[in-house]
Amino acid sequence: ILNVEQSPQSLHVQEGDSTSFTCSFPSSNFYALHWYRWETAKSPEALFVMTLNGDEKKKGRISATLNTKEGYSYLYIKGSQPEDSATYLCAPYLNDYKLSFGAGTTVTVRA
Amino acid sequence: EAGVTQSPTHLIKTRGQQVTLRCSPISGHTSVYWYQQALGLGLQFLLWYDEGEERNRGNFPPRFSGRQFPNYSSELNVNALELEDSALYLCASSWTGVGTGELFFGEGSRLTVL
Numbered sequence: 453i454l455n456v457e458q459s460p461q462s463l464h465v466q467e468g469d470s471t472s473f474t475c476s477f478p479s480s481n482f483y484a485l486h487w488y489r490w491e492t493a494k495s496p497e498a499l500f501v502m503t504l505n506g507d508e509k510k511k512g513r514i515s516a517t518l519n520t521k522e523g524y525s526y527l528y529i530k531g532s533q534p535e536d537s538a539t540y541l542c543a544p545y546l547n548d549y550k551l552s553f554g555a556g557t558t559v560t561v562r563a
Numbered sequence: 564e565a566g567v568t569q570s571p572t573h574l575i576k577t578r579g580q581q582v583t584l585r586c587s588p589i590s591g592h593t594s595v596y597w598y599q600q601a602l603g604l605g606l607q608f609l610l611w612y613d614e615g616e617e618r619n620r621g622n623f624p625p626r627f628s629g630r631q632f633p634n635y636s637s638e639l640n641v642n643a644l645e646l647e648d649s650a651l652y653l654c655a656s657s658w659t660g661v662g663t664g665e666l667f668f669g670e671g672s673r674l675t676v677l
Contacts, residue, residue, distance in 0.1 A: 545662030
């Protein structure tokens with residue numbers, strides 16, 4: 453069973469504040485790390501697919517970093533807005549034709 | 564461009580029945596993934612098809628099966644339905660079968676087993 457851990461499980465952030473959360477995964481056989489945003493009543497939507505150690509990706513106010521040697525990735529949200537409220541999922545691909553998602557971090561942005 | 568389409572969107576079955584869920588990937592995508600989200604749980608990996616072949620399956624019993632057709636559409640079959648099979652079944656497609664392509668998800672098929 454793939455050990456993908458996301459922490460914290462949930463967090464509340466005030467509108468305008470920044471926040472970050474973590475995805476931990478096995479570092480062996482690493483091939484890629486996916487991040488998705490899943491809003492209520494919608495389907496998951498891809499944010500980033502990262503492959504290189506030290507990689508940093510950015511989409512608007514959301515960015516992510518990747519450390520493949522130690523097996524973790526951080527997702528950052530700068531200046532949180534109510535529309536950022538969602539569950540953020542990560543999924544490592546370990547070159548085994550299986551893309552297993554973590555349980556997610558649920559972000560609630562309070563106005 | 565049409566996104567990933569799934570059918571039916573909702574269905575109700577009784578224990579012991581069989582169900583077939585269908586998925587049409589984005590044009591040009593060769594990989595199709597199936598996931599289950601049961602109540603209170605996260606996305607559980609079910610199956611991965613690429614170029615017509617089953618590449619891997621998650622920890623589900625053999626009564627969960629599927630296939631991918633030459634046009635890359637896919638179907639998921641569940642036999643001998645049990646109450647715990649009640650869930651949202653999501654299909655996703657990707658342009659590549661090597662795990663580096665982002666997944667595009669359909670809106671899901673919500674199955675209720677009574």
